[in-house]
Amino acid sequence: MEGHADAQTISGIHTTCQFNTKIFYPDGTTPALWSSDALDNADFDADKLSFHADGCAISLNGDGTSYSVKSVTNEASIVNLTVSQAAPGFHVGKDGKSYFGTDLKNPWGSMRHGFWPRCHVEGSIITKAGEIDFKGRGLFIHALQGMKPHHAGIYPCPIACLFYSD
């Protein structure tokens, strides 16, 4: 199962936010379940570590080791999961960023990735066919893309990606 929330600012005026959920069924016959819904009133908490919108919240716990992901934005997939570190997180390089362009002092843009490579996952997703228990292992990635303003006016797209196996 894979879920993520995207936020996108276009021309500094219009912000959209989308919560996506995808469930793969390893039986080889059930088609993947895909939910993608626009979010209203999306915003970050004061500490910028947690995110909320109408019917959706992704929250980091007090000591920064666990995210809870909850969403009722699509009744085909009601999400209530907790992803906790089983190993430390990491990023590559001093800040996890990759810079693009020909001049490091004036990059065209950057992308940042942070990884929690090994997580415990608990909770479930309720689908029309029943509740699926997602207890198991998982990977959590936080990806953030930053663009320079002169590149056609499309601005950062923060993305939190959660990949669960089993």
Added chain:
Amino acid sequence: MPVSILVQSPVSFILTDLVKAAKWTFVDFQSPSFSAVMMEYTTPPSYGSTVVNVGGIAQDGVILCAGSGNAATHTKVKDDAENDWPAPEEVKFIWNDRSKDGKPVTAVLEGSLGKRLDKVDVMAKVPGFIKTIVGGVAGTKPYIYQV
């Protein structure tokens, strides 16, 4: 042993020229004793067609290694009749990173991908209003192969 390998390739995200990736490959390997993750992408020609690869390996409570010295290869591909992309059938991932105290750590994960779980036509999933703003992505028909 529960394993799911998520491989995406090749794919251009929504705004091809503005998102600095023309091709991605991801692997998420989870087992009772190890977790191994890798993300490799190639920037579009306008960004120099540069290969960027980051990844790491962890066990309970510890990161064994992390870094950017890795390689993701599709050792066997098959042309996709629907879109002309070379769909991956066999893969080989090589981690070549450092541990916390600077020692080199290497690992290899290779094999056949087996039956594909999903193939995503990316542009079909893009909300309509974004497609309108972008005005079409010239010459790209991005797909995600998920196994």
